[in-house]
Amino acid sequence: MGILGKLIALAILTAITAIVFQLFIKSDKLDLLQTEPKWFGKNKLKSGEPLPKDPDTINKFTVNISDEVLSELKQRLRSTRFVKPLPDSQFNYGFNGDYLKQVVDYWLTKFDWRKQEKELNKYNHFKTKISGIDIHFIHIKPTKPAKTIVPLMLIHGWPGSIWEFYKTIPLLTEPTADGLAFEVICPSIPGYGFSEAPNQSGLDSIQTAHIFIKLMKKLNHNNFVVNGGDWGSFVARSMAKLYPQNIRGLHLNLNSCMIPKGIHFVKYLTAMWFPKLVFENPDRDYPRIFPLKKRFQFLMRESGYFHIQATKPDTVSAALADSPAGLAAYLLEKSAMASNAQNIDKWDGGLTDGYTLDEWLTGVMLYWVSDNVAATFRFYKENVESVFGYNWDEQPIDATVPVGVANFPNEISHCPKELVGYKILNLVHFTEQPRGGHFAAFEEPKLFADDIKLFAKNVLDIEKQSTKQQK
Numbered sequence: 001m002g003i004l005g006k007l008i009a010l011a012i013l014t015a016i017t018a019i020v021f022q023l024f025i026k027s028d029k030l031d032l033l034q035t036e037p038k039w040f041g042k043n044k045l046k047s048g049e050p051l052p053k054d055p056d057t058i059n060k061f062t063v064n065i066s067d068e069v070l071s072e073l074k075q076r077l078r079s080t081r082f083v084k085p086l087p088d089s090q091f092n093y094g095f096n097g098d099y100l101k102q103v104v105d106y107w108l109t110k111f112d113w114r115k116q117e118k119e120l121n122k123y124n125h126f127k128t129k130i131s132g133i134d135i136h137f138i139h140i141k142p143t144k145p146a147k148t149i150v151p152l153m154l155i156h157g158w159p160g161s162i163w164e165f166y167k168t169i170p171l172l173t174e175p176t177a178d179g180l181a182f183e184v185i186c187p188s189i190p191g192y193g194f195s196e197a198p199n200q201s202g203l204d205s206i207q208t209a210h211i212f213i214k215l216m217k218k219l220n221h222n223n224f225v226v227n228g229g230d231w232g233s234f235v236a237r238s239m240a241k242l243y244p245q246n247i248r249g250l251h252l253n254l255n256s257c258m259i260p261k262g263i264h265f266v267k268y269l270t271a272m273w274f275p276k277l278v279f280e281n282p283d284r285d286y287p288r289i290f291p292l293k294k295r296f297q298f299l300m301r302e303s304g305y306f307h308i309q310a311t312k313p314d315t316v317s318a319a320l321a322d323s324p325a326g327l328a329a330y331l332l333e334k335s336a337m338a339s340n341a342q343n344i345d346k347w348d349g350g351l352t353d354g355y356t357l358d359e360w361l362t363g364v365m366l367y368w369v370s371d372n373v374a375a376t377f378r379f380y381k382e383n384v385e386s387v388f389g390y391n392w393d394e395q396p397i398d399a400t401v402p403v404g405v406a407n408f409p410n411e412i413s414h415c416p417k418e419l420v421g422y423k424i425l426n427l428v429h430f431t432e433q434p435r436g437g438h439f440a441a442f443e444e445p446k447l448f449a450d451d452i453k454l455f456a457k458n459v460l461d462i463e464k465q466s467t468k469q470q471k
Contacts, residue, residue: 041132147179157230171449191375209238256413313377338438404429404455410437
């Protein structure tokens with residue numbers, strides 16, 4: 001096809017897509033900014049009843065799982081029925097059954113939960129009641145004097161937890177040469193880890209944003225920096241959209257393009273045919289989002305879990321809440337693929353490439369011992385029925401909020417710098433990382449911490465300039 005033919009095809013495709021977008025995709029539902037905090041306590045509020053006031057108390061919490069729970073876990077592991085894998089299937093059919101036998105054997109005979117429990121408790125844990133449920137979080141302050149201390153909230157996603165930040169936290173709380181350090185607050189999303197599961201429907205990323213803002217205010221932090229990956233990026237962006245006055249800076253390590261709008265939609269279509277006209281580095285960025293057929297095939301291969309959890313979460317929860325081996329296979333298979341899609345052709349899914357089974361199984365244990373499997377799956381259904389139904393992605397982050405993006409090459413979804421403008425009005429920081437994937441803080445703790453430090457310095461410089469201008 002010649003240049004003229006491509007231009008004509010592009011014009012036709014643009015027109016057709018614009019019509020489809022307006023008729024079938026563009027939402028006319030409630031505006032995100034009109035949402036109000038809801039109640040998730042055990043006692044359902046009556047229609048019109050005001051939201052009860054949250055107590056001011058914050059209680060210390062220690063991770064201490066009973067011997068009975070651990071004993072029952074081992075009994076269940078001993079009775080595991082394994083799936084025999086097809087020859088040379090690796091992870092192409094899911095978690096390899098032969099490797100799962102090794103994982104379960106290690107879990108039974110070598111994994112020391114009490115040792116990992118001690119590691120979890122090296123940071124201070126707390127719980128506080130917000131919107132009717134107990135919210136769990138860890139809170140770590142710099143151990144050395146620092147010239148500038150910036151409050152920072154780190155928000156995990158699925159199948160993650162607060163555990164994925166443990167290797168990067170000391171790198172953030174340690175003061176830099178020029179005196180910058182972070183006071184880290186890392187909460188468990190409601191229904192994840194040791195945060196109480198919601199007792200009412202409707203707990204999505206937007207409601208979690210309301211809850212986490214309340215948490216930070218309880219800690220006397222009215223202005224802070226927030227980072228998010230996976231669902232954490234949705235929560236963090238919702239915080240910035242709903243409460244821009246409280247967010248000093250928004251840092252993301254998941255930066256997906258959902259449906260670009262305006263001139264960026266045109267850029268998106270142009271990039272399909274003429275990537276050099278759009279991307280500064282087309283050899284790097286084009287393969288990350290095109291061709292659409294390839295991306296669609298990848299999406300179909302890796303998103304089955306999403307469809308299940310977003311539609312009938314309780315069905316699969318019934319199986320996985322009953323089988324620790326099944327839960328491990330389910331969570332770790334997705335962890336392997338999200339870390340690097342090439343792991344599909346490895347016998348162990350790449351899980352031992354730079355990691356230990358102790359590290360992976362500690363994350364799985366936080367799902368098992370909390371008995372919150374169903375709540376973590378329901379989070380998908382709640383978000384699909386709200387966040388993806390609102391004009392959520394169409395509402396850009398307020399221009400008063402500086403935004404930084406760390407682009408990790410093996411991330412499951414990408415939005416190149418040239419296409420982010422439709423949803424980020426004040427992009428002050430965008431870096432291409434040399435390695436790493438979906439669980440950035442867990443996979444590459446130093447790269448992750450260094451990028452947040454660099455972003456925070458940009459934010460501080462912007463604040464200084466703003467103060468000078470006001471004077």
